[in-house]
Amino acid sequence: MITRRDFLVATSASLVGAAMESAASAATPRPWYATMRRCGQLNLNERDPLTLDVASWIDYWASLKLDALLLNGGGIVAFYPTTVPYHHRSEFLGSRDLFGELAEATKSHNIRVVARMDCNYAYEDALKAHPEWFERNENGSPRPHTESTWLYKTCMFSTYFTDQMSAIYREIGERYPVDGFFTNGWPSTGDLVVCHCENCRRVYREQIGGTPPNQVDATSALYRKYYDVYMDRVLDVWRRWQQVVTEKRADSVYVGNLGGGIRTVKNVKRLGEAARWFNADHQGRSGDTPIWDCAQQGRVAQSVMEGRAITNVTGAYSNSRPTWRHVSKAPAETTMWLAQTAASGMVPWFHWLGGAPEDTRWKAVGRDFFTWLAAHEPHFRNRRSIADVAVLYPQRTIAFYRSGPGPGTWRGAERAQTTDYLQGVYYALCEGRIFFDFVHEDDLQAERLRRYRVLLIPNAAFLSDDHCGRIREYVAAGGSVLATFETSRYTEWGDARSDFALADVFGVSATGELVGPTGNSYMRIEARHPVLAGFDGTALLPGPEQRVPIRATGAASTSLPLTVVPYYPAFPPEMVFPRTPKTDQPAAILRETGRSRVAYFAGDVDRTFWRSGSPDLALLIQNTVKWLRGAQRAPATLDGEGVVEAFAWETGPGYALHILNYTNPNMTRGFIRKFYAIGPQKAQLEVASERRIASVRALRSGRSVPFTQNGTMVSFEVPSVTDYEVVALT
């Protein structure tokens, strides 16, 4: 039970936070969802109206000190006595108005209610009455759900989206005190769907000039047109629904379903322009996905939302592969997912499915984390990241790039590989404890990039002339750049250029077709250079699997400390000797012009690092970032044992350093079952010149931390980190 005192404490804390935030944003009143810090979701099933105990559920959610609770309104199944035709009432609803009961109980605890909707499927009676609402295969057949085959997929281009869903939003908005609407599963950031209903055929005929291919294929002119038409429709529906839900309440909000981490096909920059609240439906990981998958999601979302509302859903159930909807996820894994959400500046949204759980182990996991968050809420109100390294988020390359030379169609298995370049740089940065942000490729304007000393470009093969122009301006203004492999070799849709669009910036020219992929090639150390620090005792470094043959075109300021040693057989041992031990082919080009430094690697050192795990390649990337920064001091540093990911934020009350301890045998294969504490972590954080720090506290371990301040630099040592630590400087 929430007590009156708890309620007052929570309310006054959030008022203080809200006041600070609004002072920061030039006194514009911010909508409720812009300042929320904790969300929960009870995802009902059709049978729940028979047994659901409203009071005990709302007591649980109130104990998490939620700002907002997501509750099933309707769409596939209505949990209230709807009168909208073909809006299917739960067959177990009886005389209950379950949504109404839940909404009232939630509001009585002063928690906002967001109606969770589903616009993606409807029943057969709707299919018969409104055949035009549904997606069709080429032969005209509707598309039943793969498991629940009595449900049929609705079409986004139909009036089901514009008229039927709008009618349902209006009915709920008129009857219940709802503060917003969320649609499960739509629009997502994944692949486009190709549908053959009458509406879609007309769109293809009139707007595209033919039926687009079923799979991602940026080489197809029809796919390119469809991509734009599809994005336009998504944004049109999104804006229409935002308008509908604000008809009765100006501060209401429509929330779409995004996510996908770094694996996005739809343009998240454009989605971020329509979204007032970005919800990342990124509930957990499976298989060999690295633990940092949630923090990466946070970085992608931040790159397009820049401090506006972002939530990330954490599945409390076991969303592994296979999935178990009705047992709890390992508590340590759940906690680390929630911790990554908070560290990367997102708002956690804790999610359970079904109103009658037989496994309740998840409840304490969420309550422990959320009550801790609530107790320290002002320190999670971020104003800005204080990283000075940016990683370009290469959205089009991840969506469309087809690695390897030669023509051909997209092969699905290669999708994962388009993120390997970014994963390699990401892992190297975490291991090297370098603080960084993502910057979306469509957000490279000077005022954005000016904040960063260094821009890292992990094989952004597909870049427009405009993207390249902005990178060129950044370098001309003194910024430093690391780029790898095929960066800028293709237009934004993947048409090959005769040379790199950034050839002048890199100081190179491509001289032929891609080489590789092959193992057992090398890079020969030709000269001493800071990027080669720590490689005493070897003349060779592991070579990348793929490379672009290049020649240097730059002036005398160019260093060529590494040359290519081409592939030679790795088996049998008698054959393992270099056929061409020495070449004048550069493997890397390092240039200095004024304050600007540029490093270009002709090979895919990032991807090869990710695939091989070679510590030499990680060190090479880390050394290069340090060299690119030059004499400029990093605004945040962290030294100690262990693999961590760290974030540094300027906050409402001061500053906060977040340390996520990934040092774990389950770092790259879930689930984490226990934590392994790491020892002392020495940190330095740069604060504003007029700021005197009075206190440094570790919020998770609850201890005060001794510190010194020397000018703008504050130094301190965190004795240990078990799962996650947040060090608040005030």
Ligand SMILES: [Zn+2]
């Ligand atoms: Zn259609």
